[in-house]
Amino acid sequence: MFSEDAKTVEPRRAMVERLKNEGITDRRVLDAMMAVPRHLFIPEDKRQYGYDPNPVPIGYGQTISSPFIVGSMTSLLEIRPGDKILEIGTGCGYQTAVLCELGAKVVTIELLPEVMQMASANLAGLGCDVKFKTGDGYNGWPEEALFDGCIVAATAPRIPEPLVEQLATGGRIVIPVREGPGVEMLIRGTRESTGLRIERLYQVIFVPMKGIIENQQAKEN
Secondary structure (H helix, E strand, C coil): CCCCCHHHHHHHHHHHHHHHHCCCCCHHHHHHHHHCCHHHHCCHHHHHHCCCCCCEEEECCEEECCHHHHHHHHHHHCCCCCCEEEEECCCCCHHHHHHHHCCCEEEEEECCHHHHHHHHHHHCCCCCCEEEEECCCCCCCHHHCCEEEEEECCEECCCCHHHHHCEEEEEEEEEEEEEECCEEEEEEEEEECCEEEEEEEEECCCCECHHHHHHHHHHHC
16 A cells, blocks of 8 residues: 655554554554554654654644554454444544555544545545545444444543444444543443443543534533
8 A cells, every 4th residue: 555665664663563562462453553654644844753652743733643542442443354434533544544454444534624635635545445524423424334343533421322323233433431520431332232332441532522512512502
């Protein structure tokens, strides 16, 4: 998918080794993150931070998630080639590219038109099987359902029911959920015939999910 840049191979390999030490063990995910040049998804004036362990600003008040968060959330989806994945919060397109490298068919929604334009440009010509939509991700993309997985890069006070309804049986949703003041927990939900099986994983920090907040405010008014 990507033309190789010899100068970034070693930093990328070092990033992958660090991810192993941090507990990312899925070999396919590590290989995908080795294959996708993270620095190309970052503005040129910040590309020297492309393989640092931290989030990096990408403009418009947004960041590219840390390599650990990308590796961990992707591993939790347990993607198989051909799986259809709904991504909420396209950002710069790096997570999208990693999903594509794993053989997923990606349907992605981004709230900010400027950020979606950035992601589309970053992913152009890579041969990714991606459908883009600009708007709020609270209601998902019903016309494209059912999904084998859903990954959400914004914190919600609860898991949006529309996203659960759009999962196939056995499908997984990985989402940060606010559990109290200053406490955001990464959650994996697996849709089973009896309901959604929930796993609480670890604390995270993400931007809030706008749509679910506005939906709640509308109900209260």
